[in-house]
Amino acid sequence: EVHLEDSGGGLVKPGGSLRLSCETSGFMFVTHYMAWVRQIPGKGLEWVSTISTSSSYEYYADSVKGRFSISRDNPKGSVFLQMNSLRAEDTGVYYCARINRFGVVYFDYWGPGTPVTVSS
Amino acid sequence: NFILTQPLSVSGSPGKTVTISCTRSSGNIADDYVQWYQQRPGNAPTPVIYEDNKRPSGVPDRFSGSIDSSSNSASLIISGLKTDDEADYYCQSYDRTNRGIFGGGTKLTVL
Numbered sequence: 001e002v003h004l005e006d007s008g009g010g011l012v013k014p015g016g017s018l019r020l021s022c023e024t025s026g027f028m029f030v031t032h033y034m035a036w037v038r039q040i041p042g043k044g045l046e047w048v049s050t051i052s053t054s055s056s057y058e059y060y061a062d063s064v065k066g067r068f069s070i071s072r073d074n075p076k077g078s079v080f081l082q083m084n085s086l087r088a089e090d091t092g093v094y095y096c097a098r099i100n101r102f103g104v105v106y107f108d109y110w111g112p113g114t115p116v117t118v119s120s
Numbered sequence: 121n122f123i124l125t126q127p128l129s130v131s132g133s134p135g136k137t138v139t140i141s142c143t144r145s146s147g148n149i150a151d152d153y154v155q156w157y158q159q160r161p162g163n164a165p166t167p168v169i170y171e172d173n174k175r176p177s178g179v180p181d182r183f184s185g186s187i188d189s190s191s192n193s194a195s196l197i198i199s200g201l202k203t204d205d206e207a208d209y210y211c212q213s214y215d216r217t218n219r220g221i222f223g224g225g226t227k228l229t230v231l
Contacts, residue, residue, distance in 0.1 A: 035220065045157075045165065045210055047220030059218050095164055104171065105214030106155050110164040 002026040002109045006096045009114030012086055016118070020081040022096030022111055029077040033099035035107060036070065036081045038116075040092040049081065050099065064090075086118045122146045124211050124223035131229040132201045140226045142211030143193040150187055154194040155212045158205075159225075165210060169196060198228070206230045 008020040020036070036048040049070040050059040058070050069082040079096055093115050097107035123145045132138040142154065154172050157165035167176050169185035172194065182202075187194045194213075198205055211223040 033218075037220065037222075044225040045159075045212075045222040047222065050218055050220070057218075061219070100170070104153050105212075105218055105220050106153065106167070106170045107157075107165075107212070107220070108167055108170070108176065110166070113164050 002098070004096050004098065004109055004111035006094065006111035006114045009094060009116045011117045011119065013120050014087060014118055016086050017082070017084045018086065018116060020083065020094055020096075020114055020116075022079045024077045024079070024096075024098070027098070030074045033102065034070075034072060034079040035097045035099055035105075036079075036094055037097055037107065037110075038090075038092045038094045039113075040089070043092075046092075048094070050105070051079065053102075083116070086116075088118050091116060091118050121215055121219070122213075122221065124213060124221055126209075126211060126223040126226045128224075129227045129229065131231055132198075133231050134201050134203060136201050137197065137199040138201060138228065140196045140198075140209050140211075140228070141193050142195070142223050143191065144213070148189065149192045149194055150189050152213045152215070154185070154187060156183075156185055156194075156196045157210045157212065159208045159210065168209075201230050203230045 003025045006022045035050040051070045067085045072079045093113040095113045096111045098109040100106040100108040125143045156169040159165040168183045173185040182200045184197045
């Protein structure tokens, strides 16, 4: 059974940093692109970042480019999101998600989400 | 880049059929697959339609998807409405740089 468990969220001051983690199991991690998607309170979903299978390619939303960094550890089946220079508008629930197959951005499995609050 | 526009809300009675639209602002809707996700309060989204009209395992055939090039839009059709279908629904596509693009979401109320 495919399982994603995201963690690492919390309360941080503006300008601070957080590192989110996503542990996976139940599938061949090394063959899937992985992504982070966030949801601002009371708002819709926003794609944040995607990483390729071998970490050769990283993609970022304009709103986080230069501040966030995605990475993965294939032997451990984990994906990470390093978030620096955090702003109030980064507050929300962050979900890690598996991308079903190369060439089609379809998020077929999601973690339960980890909340991030940026506030002084 | 393009945006996906959804109605803020739709409603229907139990047993009836509702359609949620998702209009692409530029480029052809048929160029890139459209997915649909259901999100209940406090939960992560779960897919109900992928690649325009395919259903993930476990999703009932009351859920169907289609695209219409003439209106440049995708649709999620839910027939035989159940109170359990009440949720937010999001369409999603992507661009040529692998960026995910979500619609703003539609709140479905089952009256």
